[in-house]
Amino acid sequence: MSVGATGESMLLWLLSGVAAALALLAVIRVGRLARRLQRMSQSYWELRYEHDQLRSRVERPAAAEPHEDLRETSPPASTFVPLSSIRR
DSSP states (O other): OOHHHHHHHHHHHHHHHHHHHEEEEEEHHHHHHHHHHHHHHHHHHHHHHHHHHHHHHHHGGGGSSOOOHHHHOOSSSOOOOOOOHOOO
């Protein structure tokens, strides 16, 4: 084997090592980006849910709530009866 062939072989191994290291760094970065995307997606859906909840509260018409005088005169729809009074 000549000296030139050994140098070329060493260069190929060096380039292969650099390529493997770059591939490993790329895989690590993709994993980090995937986790970041997952967190951002979760935050997006949480904020969208909160936004819809707040919007429904704002859009709820004031007429849907009964007036104070109707609340006092209308009888309750059901009353609480404890189980201990039914057993006796």
